[in-house]
Amino acid sequence: MPSHADAPQAAPPTVRPRADATTAERFARSAAALEPAAPVAAAPDVPAWLGRRRRAHDFRVERIPLADLEDWTFAPTTGNLGHHSGKFFTVEGLDVTAVDDGGHHHWQQPIIRQPEVGILGILVKEFDGVLHFLMQAKMEPGNPNLVQLSPTVQATRSNYTRAHRGAAVKYIEYFTRPGRGRVLADVLQSEHGSWFFRKSNRNMIVEAAGDVPLLEDFRWLTLGQLAALLHQDNVVNMDARTVLSCIPLPDTDGRAHLSDTDLLSWFTEERARHTVSATRIPLANVSGWKRGPYAVEHEDGRYFKAVGVSVRAGNREVTGWTQPLFEPVEPGVVAFLTRTFDGVPHVLAHARVEGGFLDAVELGPTVQYTPANYTHLPARRWPPFLQHVLTAPPEAVRYEAVHSEEGGRFLNAESRYLLVEADESVAPLTPPPGYQWVTPGQLTSLVRHGHYVNVQARTLLACLGAMRTAR
Amino acid sequence: MPSHADAPQAAPPTVRPRADATTAERFARSAAALEPAAPVAAAPDVPAWLGRRRRAHDFRVERIPLADLEDWTFAPTTGNLGHHSGKFFTVEGLDVTAVDDGGHHHWQQPIIRQPEVGILGILVKEFDGVLHFLMQAKMEPGNPNLVQLSPTVQATRSNYTRAHRGAAVKYIEYFTRPGRGRVLADVLQSEHGSWFFRKSNRNMIVEAAGDVPLLEDFRWLTLGQLAALLHQDNVVNMDARTVLSCIPLPDTDGRAHLSDTDLLSWFTEERARHTVSATRIPLANVSGWKRGPYAVEHEDGRYFKAVGVSVRAGNREVTGWTQPLFEPVEPGVVAFLTRTFDGVPHVLAHARVEGGFLDAVELGPTVQYTPANYTHLPARRWPPFLQHVLTAPPEAVRYEAVHSEEGGRFLNAESRYLLVEADESVAPLTPPPGYQWVTPGQLTSLVRHGHYVNVQARTLLACLGAMRTAR
Numbered sequence: 001m002p003s004h005a006d007a008p009q010a011a012p013p014t015v016r017p018r019a020d021a022t023t024a025e026r027f028a029r030s031a032a033a034l035e036p037a038a039p040v041a042a043a044p045d046v047p048a049w050l051g052r053r054r055r056a057h058d059f060r061v062e063r064i065p066l067a068d069l070e071d072w073t074f075a076p077t078t079g080n081l082g083h084h085s086g087k088f089f090t091v092e093g094l095d096v097t098a099v100d101d102g103g104h105h106h107w108q109q110p111i112i113r114q115p116e117v118g119i120l121g122i123l124v125k126e127f128d129g130v131l132h133f134l135m136q137a138k139m140e141p142g143n144p145n146l147v148q149l150s151p152t153v154q155a156t157r158s159n160y161t162r163a164h165r166g167a168a169v170k171y172i173e174y175f176t177r178p179g180r181g182r183v184l185a186d187v188l189q190s191e192h193g194s195w196f197f198r199k200s201n202r203n204m205i206v207e208a209a210g211d212v213p214l215l216e217d218f219r220w221l222t223l224g225q226l227a228a229l230l231h232q233d234n235v236v237n238m239d240a241r242t243v244l245s246c247i248p249l250p251d252t253d254g255r256a257h258l259s260d261t262d263l264l265s266w267f268t269e270e271r272a273r274h275t276v277s278a279t280r281i282p283l284a285n286v287s288g289w290k291r292g293p294y295a296v297e298h299e300d301g302r303y304f305k306a307v308g309v310s311v312r313a314g315n316r317e318v319t320g321w322t323q324p325l326f327e328p329v330e331p332g333v334v335a336f337l338t339r340t341f342d343g344v345p346h347v348l349a350h351a352r353v354e355g356g357f358l359d360a361v362e363l364g365p366t367v368q369y370t371p372a373n374y375t376h377l378p379a380r381r382w383p384p385f386l387q388h389v390l391t392a393p394p395e396a397v398r399y400e401a402v403h404s405e406e407g408g409r410f411l412n413a414e415s416r417y418l419l420v421e422a423d424e425s426v427a428p429l430t431p432p433p434g435y436q437w438v439t440p441g442q443l444t445s446l447v448r449h450g451h452y453v454n455v456q457a458r459t460l461l462a463c464l465g466a467m468r469t470a471r
Numbered sequence: 472m473p474s475h476a477d478a479p480q481a482a483p484p485t486v487r488p489r490a491d492a493t494t495a496e497r498f499a500r501s502a503a504a505l506e507p508a509a510p511v512a513a514a515p516d517v518p519a520w521l522g523r524r525r526r527a528h529d530f531r532v533e534r535i536p537l538a539d540l541e542d543w544t545f546a547p548t549t550g551n552l553g554h555h556s557g558k559f560f561t562v563e564g565l566d567v568t569a570v571d572d573g574g575h576h577h578w579q580q581p582i583i584r585q586p587e588v589g590i591l592g593i594l595v596k597e598f599d600g601v602l603h604f605l606m607q608a609k610m611e612p613g614n615p616n617l618v619q620l621s622p623t624v625q626a627t628r629s630n631y632t633r634a635h636r637g638a639a640v641k642y643i644e645y646f647t648r649p650g651r652g653r654v655l656a657d658v659l660q661s662e663h664g665s666w667f668f669r670k671s672n673r674n675m676i677v678e679a680a681g682d683v684p685l686l687e688d689f690r691w692l693t694l695g696q697l698a699a700l701l702h703q704d705n706v707v708n709m710d711a712r713t714v715l716s717c718i719p720l721p722d723t724d725g726r727a728h729l730s731d732t733d734l735l736s737w738f739t740e741e742r743a744r745h746t747v748s749a750t751r752i753p754l755a756n757v758s759g760w761k762r763g764p765y766a767v768e769h770e771d772g773r774y775f776k777a778v779g780v781s782v783r784a785g786n787r788e789v790t791g792w793t794q795p796l797f798e799p800v801e802p803g804v805v806a807f808l809t810r811t812f813d814g815v816p817h818v819l820a821h822a823r824v825e826g827g828f829l830d831a832v833e834l835g836p837t838v839q840y841t842p843a844n845y846t847h848l849p850a851r852r853w854p855p856f857l858q859h860v861l862t863a864p865p866e867a868v869r870y871e872a873v874h875s876e877e878g879g880r881f882l883n884a885e886s887r888y889l890l891v892e893a894d895e896s897v898a899p900l901t902p903p904p905g906y907q908w909v910t911p912g913q914l915t916s917l918v919r920h921g922h923y924v925n926v927q928a929r930t931l932l933a934c935l936g937a938m939r940t941a942r
Binding site: 275 | 484485486487488489490491494586587588628654655656657658659673675719722725726727728729730731732733735736739740742743746748812813814815829830900910912913919920921922
């Protein structure tokens with residue numbers, strides 16, 4: 001079947017339908033395909049393949065004292081940690097005041113500042129009529145197992161415009177040059193608002209025009225295969241998960257507890273009733289945090305640390321480097337409570353304030369916490385729904401896997417991701433303020449736009465999307 | 472015909488259709504109604520009625536020296552201008568660095584900071600099966616003719632939560648209390664990014680449940696009547712225009728030059744290629760601006776001034792007040808170039824950077840400039856398309872009216888708003904970088920969400936919307 005790029009060059013039409021109904025169906029077909037098409041090289045056992053790539057490169061990551069970071073220094077006056085080139089990112093301080101109907105919250109914390117917008121892009125291509133996703137076995141120093149399945153491209157703008165030295169980014173031309181492919185999704189999405197200051201990346205899915213060379217460390221996989229891999233721990237990296245959440249899957253039902261207008265109105269009220277003022281301050285001035293030889297950390301040992309690592313690859317020309325990473329002190333738990341109303345599955349979204357969000361509030365999972373911060377307290381003082389998630393009986397757990405966050409910035413940042421079935425006694429149809437029932441189809445509509453769905457909820461949306469289309 | 476609120480109280484359904492197809496059609500029906508329905512009090516000649524209200528209240532606005540502003544002072548260290556209560560707004564400084572592929576731009580300017588989100592709300596109600604809009608004759612001191620047609624409600628959060636003294640906001644309960652009405656549109660929209668620091672207001676349209684008392688200074692008008700009034704100078708105020716732009720009118724065609732996916736991708740690239748850093752600085756430190764007895768103004772007399780006014784009403788218990796306003800030095804010109812491709816009307820949108828935008832870039836009109844800043848230069852150095860708009864032959868002008876911006880903050884901030892038909896020689900199908908052809912239907916989809924369409928483009932969208940449905 002020739003792709004559109006192989007067709008004779010007729011004058012393009014000046015107008016076309018605004019919506020392409022076939023795209024959603026094509027993704028659904030890929031989700032139903034549990035094996036790659038015949039023209040694609042036999043798919044390896046992906047986790048085993050990732051392990052082989054890790055051993056082949058002989059990657060080694062070691063913790064080092066902050067003073068041993070090469071070309072990274074704490075600025076004398078501000079104490080901000082940055083690279084001498086001014087590139088990459090800085091670790092600075094943030095002062096946050098959040099006001100809502102319930103009161104006034106104020107805190108200070110270290111935060112990563114990286115104003116550049118990067119590209120997280122997956123190249124797709126039809127083989128035998130089924131879309132396949134070009135995925136990469138990529139090492140990131142913060143990943144617990146170093147090598148995970150990544151998007152085709154994961155690059156900062158300096159990276160791919162070659163503003164600083166470094167090898168060319170493979171396949172980048174499909175995402176930057178018109179005519180090399182057809183865009184199926186392209187949206188700026190926020191990253192972790194508790195660790196990044198207003199960071200967003202461009203999440204892209206591009207369908208290749210013409211043949212695509214298959215390079216080492218890359219494989220074509222169907223969405224059905226990716227869905228299966230999302231059930232395994234630490235296989236699909238965060239960047240891949242967020243891009244997968246942007247797939248425009250069909251909403252076969254078209255019904256929901258709230259109409260789209262009512263959902264947007266609820267969200268508007270949530271955003272309007274929170275006034276968040278977040279101001280960058282010098283890292284040296286962040287109260288309650290201290291700088292030691294190995295870490296910038298909280299005085300009570302809570303939340304996270306900024307640490308240093310050195311990265312080496314044993315077997316080839318890759319130059320090693322050192323860099324800071326944020327390391328959470330304890331693992332997290334991230335969960336949507338789910339219910340089915342009149343045959344339509346819903347998840348319970350939480351309008352969350354995170355200090356680093358550009359626009360104050362985004363929709364997060366029902367539960368997104370570090371349990372260790374609460375388990376010493378009586379359960380009545382835990383955040384809403386956390387106890388139910390931690391004590392859910394196995395038969396209520398519809399999905400569970402451990403995933404880690406972006407390994408280029410976060411060290412061993414693992415969370416247990418869950419979908420937990422609830423009932424009226426736990427999670428009523430009329431939920432508490434700040435929570436609302438939404439369908440996966442509604443979340444899929446919202447992620448066409450930025451500023452709506454946070455990165456943890458997008459990981460769960462990727463899992464939901466694969467599950468609901470594969471049924 | 473009973474409204475839904477009059478129906479017997481059955482248990483509400485747990486799910487409903489995500490989209491309500493009838494809402495768009497109901498607004499279209501109102502646009503086609505050029506007279507109010509019989510049950511509504513005879514519509515006055517609106518401009519004459521506005522004039523009568525102005526004379527009845529005997530409003531008087533006078534310029535005063537900045538030193539005569541009561542309870543407003545310049546802070547000793549920063550020079551910021553603020554109210555002693557800490558309420559209302561402040562005039563501060565802004566330092567902006569904008570970087571794109573074309574280079575590096577840096578400037579400083581005064582800016583209005585008002586972190587609170589207000590409500591701009593229009594109450595609608597069906598009479599004889601036609602939606603009518605409850606509009607207010609409202610005085611704002613900066614309006615050239617003082618009294619214009621405003622939304623039902625125009626209130627800051629402090630206003631309507633009664634955080635500070637002041638009369639209750641009329642009809643506010645329809646916008647803040649569930650059950651008093653049904654939300655038809657509700658979205659946070661940006662205001663002027665060149666004059667406000669990250670200001671947004673909630674734009675709401677609510678359909679009233681049950682009878683609505685008609686208070687003095689309010690009238691029910693059809694969308695068709697409002698469309699006619701939008702063709703008159705200085706009748707429909709900015710707040711009303713932006714709310715009217717959020718009406719979910721039907722897209723009867725469903726085709727466009729770019730698919731929605733391609734349009735969002737183009738916009739994402741525009742936002743990604745601009746890095747804008749906007750930092751608040753003390754007003755006293757803004758370079759190139761000076762403070763005199765009557766104004767904070769640019770040293771070369773360009774752009775705008777911050778001035779003081781006193782406001783008095785002669786005939787009743789309204790207490791007078793004084794306040795600062797921003798006054799543009801020269802009138803503006805705001806225009807969309809329009810073309811029809813294959814029978815589908817399009818406008819040429821411009822991805823604009825304004826220093827006060829929360830997210831760097833929004834879609835603006837093709838032209839949004841103060842001509843006086845350029846007319847001393849040779850035409851080749853004018854901004855793109857400005858010359859064509861200023862010299863367009865009368866037969867190419869499809870719409871023209873003078874409108875003023877928010878009269879509570881801006882004094883005599885008039886612009887000539889135009890829709891100007893263009894052709895391939897002036898505005899090619901493949902426009903210059905930063906410009907793109909979009910349909911009014913696509914803009915209507917985008918204004919369901921914030922951060923996409925700037926306030927000047929929304930005024931033109933309101934005009935377009937009324938024109939296209941009334942055809």
